[in-house]
Amino acid sequence: MTDRRTFLSASAVVAATPVLAVASSAGAAGAAGAAGGGRPGGLPKQAPDRELKALLQEIDPHRIETIVRRLAGFGTRHTLSSQDDPVRGVGAARDWIYEQFQAYAATSGGRMSVELQSYVQPPASRIPEPTRITNVVATLRGSGEPGRIYVVTGHYDSRASDVMDATSDAPGADDDASGVAAVLEVARVMATREVQATVIFAAVAGEEQGLYGSDHLAQQLKGAGADVQAMFSNDIVGTGNAHDGTAADPRTVRLFVEGVPTAETPAQTSTRQSVGGENDGASRQLGRFVQDVAANPQTGMDVRVVWRRDRYLRGSDHISFLLRGYPAARFTEPRENFAHEHQNVRVENGVQYGDLVEFCDFRYIARVARVNAAALWSLAQAPGTPKGVVIDTTQLTNATTLRWQPSSAPDIEGYEVLWRETTAAQWERVLVVGNVTTTTIDLSKDNVFFGVRAVDRDGHRSPVAAPVPG
Structure with missing residues (x-):
């Protein structure tokens, strides 16, 4: 020996x-x-450092509840709704989110900056006329390697039963005020801390119409040659209780990670498969990393990694990053209630339907936020993935x-x-x-x-x- x-x-x-x-x-x-120091049966998990433990304790379900209720209170946040009404529509939600990020940036000692990233989307699928789409982006600049970047998003637009209905109430509490609330709360607690690499927190728009906001964000980063080493989408993370008669699962969040990279050429696929197959792509490695650093008593969650790009017939903003060759993954609750999602607010037989605040579990969203925080902090403080x-x-x-x-x-x-x-x-x-x-x-x-x-x-x-x- x-x-x-x-x-x-x-x-x-x-x-x-x-x-x-x-x-x-x-x-x-x-x-x-x-x-x-290796051992059969698995490796020891990476324990959270002292600063991460303190950070996770600061994530507040009451603040998350305030965010979800405020976003739902704009009536509708449909991409085609009013951009100028101060109290109703996607524009009012945009401006409120911007104010929150600005407040967090004020505590950062100059490390965090906030911008409204806008462009005009020409007529396209689910966009009948030229429409301004605006992402609200907060960037926490790294002190050691600012060129190494990690991105986390939630989409702040919502929809009714008819995806083109821009006037009916569409509170979008679970889909996706919950994801925006998680992103905002993680941004708040990380703003006061110094990180080695750069973290971008984004509330993106146009998701329900076709991932337009995240597509623009991803393309801006790609065009700038940004070294994005991981991206997470938080989409439908409001509850572990589907309210459909099944048992609640309040301690599990799913993380979808694709196998063969979407942007890969056939030659790259052949090369990679010769040494690791589809289970060793960068997004799968990201899933392993998150499961390692985030499934601990401090988060109170089990990260169920699903080796698929996303659910059948569904998609989220991580796909915009996958299409540009970036490692990306999607957080979502363990079981969706499709009867309540994307519904106009209505009452049938005494039961309310619609994506309502009442169906959210704010402590669950806080635990999802802790999973995000554990992953982002661990990524930003560690060295970058070897190249x-x-x-x-x-x-x-x-x-x-x-x-x-x-x-x-x-x-x-x-x-x-x-x-x-x-x-x-x-x-x-x-x-x-x-x-x-x-x-x-x-x-x-x-x-x-x-x-x-x-x-x-x-x-x-x-x-x-x-x-x-x-």
Whole structure:
């Protein structure tokens, strides 16, 4: 065992170190796991740091209730409703959200800025005439790596039964005042804190008409060459009780993550599948990361990761980012009540229908907000996901050589190599390799899937990056 540890330590620094023969891949996995602290059956979860624990405690369900009730109180927030009425319609909601973000920015010491990001959408599907669409965007600039960006959204527009009905009441409490409330509350508690990377909080418009607001936001970032390393959409996160006779599930939130990246070319798909398959795309790694850092007693939630882009016949604003090649995922409640969603407010047999405030659970929304906060804080404080990760496939050998680009994080401590059986869903073992950019491990690349993540001096870990052949 001592000889094996010596080999692994040396090979992490010099890729050309001679490879020791092993009796079997299982034996190599056991030895490497012992050397690097890995263990069978899963890795220890990343515990929240002291600042994150304090941040999560500040998230307030009463504030969330105030936000949901205020947004529902605008009557309708339909994209085609009034933009100039001060008390009713999408314009009034836009201006109120802007005021909230401005108030949060005032506590940030200059780190947060707020803008109204507007454009005129020409006639298109569900847009009968040129229509101004406005996102309300608050940017919390990172102090260490401001060019590394994480985005979180909720959509503030709503709809009635008829998607083109811009006049009927459409309070949209669950869909999606709940998501906007979660985003606003996370922005409030993070505004007072310094983060290493930049976090963008956005209340986007035009979702119900065709993801128009998020599409514009994603394209603006893509056109600027922004390094968006993760995006989350919060859409229908109002309750764990579907109010349809089924058992309530108040401690679960679903996170939808796609497999094969939407923007991937066939050649990229073929390359990636040779080393990890659809379960190792960046969005799937993001799902694993969120499940790791956010499912803890401080959030009070179980993150149920669903390996799909979204629900059947449905879609949300994360798709706008997926289409541009960014890792993205969608939070939503565990079971939807389709009878109450997208309905004009009405009463039948003494039962109210419509997306009403009464169907929301504000403590549930607060727990969803804590999940978002845990994910965003952990991402923004950790080093970025390693880039340029390559697995050497140029030689026939039972060892595995991995290479990657050095991190630009100012407090980088080093890197860890992870692996799992090809039939396993989660990473199973980890090896600390130090602050290097090349490592050789006495374990066959033919038998397992590999990944690399970065670690800073405080123990914050990045999402895992899967390698491509090189």
